[in-house]
Amino acid sequence: MLDPKLIRNELDYVAAQLARRGFKLDVAAISTLEDQRKAIQVETQQLQNERNKSSKAIGQAKAKGEDVQPLLDAVANLGGKLKAGEERLEQIQNQLNEILLGIPNIPQADVPDGRDENSNVEVRRWGEPPRFDFTVKDHVDLGDGLGYLNFDTAVKITGSRFSVMSGPVARLHRALAQFMLDTHTREHGYTEVYVPYAVNSDSLLGTGQLPKFEADLFKLNTDPAYYLIPTAEVPVTNIVRDTIQNAEDLPLRFVCHTPCFRSEAGSYGKDTRGMIRQHQFDKVELVQIVKPQDSLDALEQLTGHAERILQLLELPYRTVTLCTGDMGFSAAKTYDLEVWLPGQNKYREISSCSNFGDFQARRLKARWRESETAKPQLVHTLNGSGLAVGRTLVAVMENYQQAGGAIAIPKVLQPYMGELTIIE
RNA sequence: GGAGAGGUGCCUGAGUGGCCGAAGGGGCUUGACUCGAAAUCAAGUGUGGAGCUUGCUCCACCGAGGGUUCGAAUCCCUCCCUCUCCGCCA
Secondary structure, rough: OHHHHHHOOOHHHHHHHHHHHOOOOOHHHHHHHHHHHHHHHHHHHHHHHHHHHHHEEEEEEEHOOOOHHHHHOOOOOHHHHHHHHHHHHHHHHHHHHHHHHOOOOOOOOOOOOOHHHHOEEEEEEEEOOOOOOOOOOHHHHHHHHOOOOEEEEHHHHHHOOOOOOOOHHHHHHHHHHHHHHHHHHOOOOEEEEEOOOEEEEEHHHOOOOOOOOHHHHOOOOOOOEEEEEOOOHHHHHHHOOEEEEEHOOEEEEEEEEEEEEEOOOOOOOOOOOOOOOOOOOEEEEEEEOOOHHHHHHHHHHHHHHHHHHHHHOOEEEEEEOOOOOOOOOOOOOOEEEEEEEEOOOOOEEEEEEEEEEOHHHHHHHHEEEOOOOOEEEEEEEEEEEEEEEEHHHHHHHHHHHHHHHOEOOOOHHHHHOOOOOEOO
């Protein structure tokens, strides 16, 4: 959520910034509602003040044993007016709030303008796409040939967009997650956390998935409703919801391995083959809670932590800055990491690292205090995939494939595979 | 799932209709004392919001949401959470 005061005082500026990412702010509606809000709030608070004073007077008169009937008569019709005012105020504040919750974050100044992914800017490349002296297979054919990756069985068990792995491929998948967790905890200073895979609506509101993107979520039939997490970002970032952190405890760095569940509504034609776009996939997520002045550096650092995994796995990738039109709802700036997939002969997203500024923190009421006596202020939140495990498995299979359809094991994973060097 | 007890500020703990944004104690901050520390003494110490003459005034918040009342932390209803016991269970 943007700062309501900023919207109130700099409405045109906010509208211009949001226009950069293709969001049309309804300036007229907001300023009309804002005028109404102001008038009614002042009026209502005045009535409340009147009521409080009268009630106090009645109490005092009663204590002295005086006749309170005249005082009661005087406030007789105050109640109705007050109630009407409070109801109107609540109604208008709800309307304003609904609009506010639907407004995306303002892009950082250095984010390139653009409508869609075509305007994303490549900032660096690492590694060389491998050359093969045979016809390359994609991970579906490789998995099929080996017999360790199966989509038909998953369709029987559940439906489309799920997968079944077995044997060494299942182990490789597990090894990847272990390797990522170990690297981030041992080398990058993250604290491993284990969290619920189902969350309540407050948590989703806090990180920005609700109210706008309910269609992308799996909703459980509980009362109140729980939702399967679409990313560990939700439970992990919500660790600091409704808290005030001490300055010396920041930054907080969490790493978390969870399954992620996405209904992928509205992407029916996309990536229907293979493991690229699934309803269920594993991800190792990095989350940082930092002081506002540190968030720009933290994004560079966090992106580097995610890149490090690709480098250690020796997977070629490139880093792109998302343009204003391609960024997620809550992000102020996002780097995507795109790994080389020989099966598709192109780079595909494997990680997304974002700085959210105080956008999530305001929804989360996540704050910190400079010193004992200082006022609490909002933290900044960041997160990034470090990495998407399923897509990393795809990348390893396709980049490490051998002539006969076997798959070599990256060196850093061999300790996790009982020193196995090849899957065949 | 069944039975019972509870949810108050950073912590502890009082408050059962008005003088309560909330006693007392602890903690913390500042000052005094001290060579310094401890002890002692004094003062201060929640969050969010609104308005304007930016320093003041006002509003809201005692798990959440409703209700009763001129007035609710206090009474009523619903929900959530915690604890104890029983049942079931990885």
